[in-house]
Amino acid sequence: QSVLTQPPSASGTPGQTVTISCSGTSSNIGSNSVHWYQQLPGTAPKLLIYSNNQRPSGVPDRFSGSKSGASASLAISGLQSADEADYYCATWDDSLNVWMFGGGTKLTAL
Amino acid sequence: EVQLLESGGGLVRPGGSLRLSCAASGFTFSRHAMHWVRQAPGKGLEWVSSISGRGDYTYSADSVRGRFTISRDNSNNTLYLQLNSLRTEDTAFYFCSRSFGVLVGAEGGWFAPWGHGTLVTVSS
Numbered sequence: 001q002s003v004l005t006q007p008p009s010a011s012g013t014p015g016q017t018v019t020i021s022c023s024g025t026s027s028n029i030g031s032n033s034v035h036w037y038q039q040l041p042g043t044a045p046k047l048l049i050y051s052n053n054q055r056p057s058g059v060p061d062r063f064s065g066s067k068s069g070a071s072a073s074l075a076i077s078g079l080q081s082a083d084e085a086d087y088y089c090a091t092w093d094d095s096l097n098v099w100m101f102g103g104g105t106k107l108t109a110l
Numbered sequence: 111e112v113q114l115l116e117s118g119g120g121l122v123r124p125g126g127s128l129r130l131s132c133a134a135s136g137f138t139f140s141r142h143a144m145h146w147v148r149q150a151p152g153k154g155l156e157w158v159s160s161i162s163g164r165g166d167y168t169y170s171a172d173s174v175r176g177r178f179t180i181s182r183d184n185s186n187n188t189l190y191l192q193l194n195s196l197r198t199e200d201t202a203f204y205f206c207s208r209s210f211g212v213l214v215g216a217e218g219g220w221f222a223p224w225g226h227g228t229l230v231t232v233s234s
Contacts, residue, residue, distance in 0.1 A: 050210075
């Protein structure tokens, strides 16, 4: 059971904006940056958003991240079929001295 | 180009051992903490273990502590994971990944890039 809580699934029609939440506690998200990873079917995870809201080079600006208190969110605007993937949030927990991943959210473009 | 290439996976009996390797290239290996993350078939990502750039600090998940040991050889740009006392629930793809910085925790930052993974199957 993941300590970082994500909805197991999310969906939207092409062109819509979809938001994925990630909920934690004061010792993890509340204290540290959140990073988001995208895992396309059959591939390794890839960094999507780092330090709450920063995009690595090559990631479209349709992807954005935010954090408030002990929760974080990933927003995908202008949804495309190519965005169908599993999305994971991650952060460090200061109390447990462990890295944590959310349970993952499977995004479907209807 | 930064590359990470895992090897060493395979089929092993419960109670057995394996050593995974991750060959790194394209960056100064000792300047980055490194991590192992696993993914059971059809399941989510699970952090396994991390090691600082100099190898002086290591952290592991409760589920593997005392059974798995992370290490690194900075002279050969290689990360290792020794898996002992394997259980069926350890069956997973094992990915290695690099931190942005040299430290293991939050200061080390995000994981990028990731290798393609190596499959460990524990079965009798």
